[in-house]
Amino acid sequence: MGRLADQPGGHRSGVSKSEATRLVEAGRNPDWTHGPTGRGIVNPPVWRASTILFDSLAVLDASIKAPDDGLNYGRRGTPTQWALEAALTEIDPGAAGTKLFPSGVAALAAALLTVASSGDHLLIVDSTYDPTRLFADRMLKRFGVETTYYDPLIGAGIEALIRPNTRGILLESPGSLTFEVQDIPAIVEVARRHGIATILDNTWATPLLFASMAHGIDLSMQAVTKYVGGHSDLMMGAVTANAAWLPRLKETTYRLGQHVAPDDAALALRGLRTLGLRLKQHEANGLAVARWLARHPAVERVLHPGLPDDPGHALWSRDFKGASGLFGFTLKRGTRAQTGPLIDHLEHFGIGFSWGGFESLILPVEPNRVRTATRFVSAGAVVRLHIGLEDPADLIADLDAGLARYEAQWPS
Numbered sequence: 001m002g003r004l005a006d007q008p009g010g011h012r013s014g015v016s017k018s019e020a021t022r023l024v025e026a027g028r029n030p031d032w033t034h035g036p037t038g039r040g041i042v043n044p045p046v047w048r049a050s051t052i053l054f055d056s057l058a059v060l061d062a063s064i065k066a067p068d069d070g071l072n073y074g075r076r077g078t079p080t081q082w083a084l085e086a087a088l089t090e091i092d093p094g095a096a097g098t099k100l101f102p103s104g105v106a107a108l109a110a111a112l113l114t115v116a117s118s119g120d121h122l123l124i125v126d127s128t129y130d131p132t133r134l135f136a137d138r139m140l141k142r143f144g145v146e147t148t149y150y151d152p153l154i155g156a157g158i159e160a161l162i163r164p165n166t167r168g169i170l171l172e173s174p175g176s177l178t179f180e181v182q183d184i185p186a187i188v189e190v191a192r193r194h195g196i197a198t199i200l201d202n203t204w205a206t207p208l209l210f211a212s213m214a215h216g217i218d219l220s221m222q223a224v225t226k227y228v229g230g231h232s233d234l235m236m237g238a239v240t241a242n243a244a245w246l247p248r249l250k251e252t253t254y255r256l257g258q259h260v261a262p263d264d265a266a267l268a269l270r271g272l273r274t275l276g277l278r279l280k281q282h283e284a285n286g287l288a289v290a291r292w293l294a295r296h297p298a299v300e301r302v303l304h305p306g307l308p309d310d311p312g313h314a315l316w317s318r319d320f321k322g323a324s325g326l327f328g329f330t331l332k333r334g335t336r337a338q339t340g341p342l343i344d345h346l347e348h349f350g351i352g353f354s355w356g357g358f359e360s361l362i363l364p365v366e367p368n369r370v371r372t373a374t375r376f377v378s379a380g381a382v383v384r385l386h387i388g389l390e391d392p393a394d395l396i397a398d399l400d401a402g403l404a405r406y407e408a409q410w411p412s
Contacts, residue, residue: 019091019208023276027087027269032079043269046262047078068250076254080262084269088228088238091272092220094213096243099253100236100260104203104223105131107237111219112136114245114252115168115197118144122168123161125182126373127152127175129201133370149373155183159190166194171217172201173210174312177367177384178376179303179327181312184319188216197245203227203356207240208276209322218245226356227324230271230278234264278358281389282325288392289385289399293329298403300379303328325387326355328365331380333410339364339381342406348390348398355386360395362386 017025032044052071054060063072071078077085081100088098101107112135116122124136126149136147150161152175169191173182184200191198202212203223212220222228224236241249283306290304304327305316316323331339343351349362363384367376376382387395 020276022090023208024273026090026272027083027085029079029083029086032083043266044079044083046266047080048262049078050074075257075259077259078262080269081260081265084265084272085238087269087272088207088224088240092207092213092240093211094242095220095240096246097250098238098240099249099258100224100238100265101253101258102237102260103235104129104221104225104237105135106258107221107223107239108132108201109135109139110249110252110256110258111199111221111239112140112168112170113256114219114239114249115199116140116145117167119165120145120167121163121165122147122170123150123158123166124148124170125150125152125172125175126371127178127180127367128170128172129176130370132170132172132201149371151374152180152182154187156186156190158187159194162190162194162196166196168197168199170199170201172204174204174305174316177328177365177382179305179310179312181305181315181319183315184215184217192216204324204326205320206275206279206324208279209324210320213240213242215319218242219249223356224268225354227279227282228271228275228356229268230275230357231267232354232357232359234267236260236264236268278389279322279324282387283323285389285392285395286323286325286327286385286387289387289395290327290329292396293399296400296403298331298407300330300332303330324356326384327387328382328384330378330382331406333380334406336364336366336381338409339383339406341409342383342402345405346398346402348395349385357386358389360386360388360390 052073067076085098085100089095101110122145124147148161150158169187171182171184171187173184174180188198197218199219200212200217202210202220203226206222206227220240222238224238239249287306290302290307293299294302304310305312306323343362349360352361355361365382365384367382
């Protein structure tokens with residue numbers, strides 16, 4: 001059985017495809033979706049396997065020489081995982097292949113380990129996802145890798161931070177918690193001139209809203225847990241690479257023993273088919289709520305690059321095809337400890353980590369708790385929202401009541 005895992009869609013038809021068509025057809029290699037009668041099925045079966053049996057010593061030896069050409073061992077995957085890898089590769093035009101991981105954090109760690117070795121230096125955006133920072137500070141540091149955190153708005157000025165041993169630049173745009181938009185093309189141009197790899201956490205946008213490979217990124221990561229899965233019922237990460245970095249990514253993945261269950265891969269494939277439709281609704285709902293919040297007297301500012309007055313709007317308009325449902329806002333007064341009246345009694349917002357599912361979520365956050373290169377300034381508490389697929393009018397009414405409870409703490 002041929003793998004074709006690093007060939008988008010598993011075949012070449014010669015016919016161009018729109019984004020919506022790619023989402024439906026990507027990864028559906030006929031070798032994986034045709035039964036013994038030759039009749040096709042819509043989805044690849046869930047192949048659960050550890051040991052793979054070989055017909056002869058010659059077949060075994062051929063597989064040892066080319067382990068990625070077909071079934072070899074369960075940790076190298078089966079058609080269920082290959083289909084997801086191929087699909088994620090195809091929706092990021094210019095990518096050469098994708099590897100899967102049991103969580104987004106595992107994917108980020110593998111991407112960094114693919115690029116960095118002992119004695120190397122990394123540049124990581126100061127607004128990065130907190131577990132990324134912790135991995136760099138507590139794990140990579142133990143192995144002799146030094147990290148410098150940089151201002152997310154630095155743009156081409158990042159060149160001043162490059163050292164002779166700088167091997168990688170990690171970007172995240174918009175940034176975690178505070179949603180700054182980075183000038184990715186400017187940073188990529190600097191990195192390429194210096195022979196430095198670029199890694200992007202593209203979870204907020206997915207390849208549908210920001211085509212990472214087309215913008216020159218070398219390794220693009222996303223937490224499949226979030227928008228690709230879309231239903232808050234699986235944990236997974238993925239790293240997509242260009243041709244130059246794919247061999248090293250594959251080696252790192254296999255040596256670390258990283259693997260995802262075929263059942264989870266099947267769930268992610270199911271989510272992927274509706275990703276485009278869901279993202280459009282997340283964007284529409286999110287913008288409706290963001291615009292309402294921007295007019296609320298208790299709100300200092302809304303942290304959403306899709307709003308025209310957001311500092312990152314121009315870069316976002318230039319580089320992105322749309323927005324997802326995740327953004328934040330700051331209040332004019334109060335602290336995180338005082339957000340209970342707002343958050344505790346909401347009817348349509350869950351309180352919890354993660355995002356990207358169909359349900360709306362709310363979380364009070366403290367950006368400066370994890371920053372070292374920059375400081376986020378706000379008058380009051382900072383709140384992160386994920387806007388789901390509910391009716392935005394219901395969400396707005398819920399937030400309106402919550403903000404009234406919040407403001408009641410300070411009688412006029």
